[in-house]
Amino acid sequence: MQTIAPELAELAALIADPGRASILSRLMDGRAQTASELARVACVTPQTASWHLSRLVERALLRVERRGPRRFYRLATPLVAQMLEGMMTVAAIDPHPARPPPRIDPEMRRARTCYDHLAGELGVAVTDAMREHGHLHLDPEAGELTASGRAFLRDLGIDLRAPARSRRLLCRPCLDWSERRPHLAGRAGAAVADLALQQDWIRRRPQGRSVEITETGLVAFRDLFDARI
Amino acid sequence: MQTIAPELAELAALIADPGRASILSRLMDGRAQTASELARVACVTPQTASWHLSRLVERALLRVERRGPRRFYRLATPLVAQMLEGMMTVAAIDPHPARPPPRIDPEMRRARTCYDHLAGELGVAVTDAMREHGHLHLDPEAGELTASGRAFLRDLGIDLRAPARSRRLLCRPCLDWSERRPHLAGRAGAAVADLALQQDWIRRRPQGRSVEITETGLVAFRDLFDARI
């Protein structure tokens, strides 16, 4: 029986190294990072990181781009991010509920970006608030933005029209591995995250993919979204 | 920065062994299999398979159930199946498009079950036919069954009412790794597969998770669904 299993194992082996897993996790915010930064994240020497990175590029999980003497690495396609999302969801399930759950960095748990949308407590709080106001229906498997939701986002200055040739879904759920609850993703989720960055409600931290909620942001999320954050 | 990365690597390592990948792939149809059958699938001795299986159960990817002297293993939750779907989708992407694509077992490619719904050429053909008849809208990220689609399935004798307490989505896409196109999943997809098995349109092969399309089935899929199969 010839199956996809060998390719599956090969792919998994690529993610099975803690250094490479850290690198992939770091790149989940969709931005590009230098080889040095990724070496630091993976806690290995530059030469070891280089070896890992070349394997990831060779297998087309990452794309590399040269800018001067630096090389910037990023996830090759959103499909890779979606795969990692799924794996993290399962990875976050504690096989031994008796033992204390894996410690998660509080900043990560509080607020972060997940490829292009908000995640962590912030992402879930915004999603919950929108649901309670009837802006949104969200299931673990799918989501729907209501007429009221469209109006709400439009009033915030968000343009939800899809770019030409985009087949991206307007509204989809993404299972949060730290909160273990679905939050808003898709074009709508990305638009909200864009707005928040643009309005300085959140700021990307220089390292890691957690974000800082500003004072203005706290007020905005509470007043505009009615989020319990 | 404390993250989920170590757990991600640990999880991936579990899937990174060809034997375990074969076992997981075999269990993707959602049914339970004995340790012996899984040893055969993984091409290892029973004692090696036993070692692999105990690791998978320990990490809560599989559940085990004893019936007499046999032990039946199955995926612990649909979440695991969904994760594997995502990984297979990426695994099926050829990193070197110049080289010949990975050979896939023709029976697998033709028709198989994917957890609880149809996949392979058959799954995609049925989905395409339903789309062309306006029964279905399906995006890579989400799907919707139209009024005409509901009527169509009802006429086939399918009851789409959700069981109490079920939060499963009626209609969702599942990306097919052999066809690289989305096909119908969710409650509607499962209902179609159930109907097909019940009407003897398809038969599970004794080994593997590919299914055989019967003569009756070929006629039914063509006449009732208008599928090009």
Added chain:
DNA sequence: GTAACGCTTCGATCATGATCGAAATGTTCA
């Protein structure tokens, strides 16, 4: 040109974990 810097390649070492034979365990049935 040359120095500085980022990154990669090479080579040797070392640790992890997959494997199977042999033997033990556990279940059913008579």
Added chain:
DNA sequence: TGAACATTTCGATCATGATCGAAGCGTTAC
């Protein structure tokens, strides 16, 4: 109780691949 069978445990062996020091390559800036 004993025989048959499925599965697991134990123990020893072996292969893969992660690691980093040293050296090399390529780009930029002066």
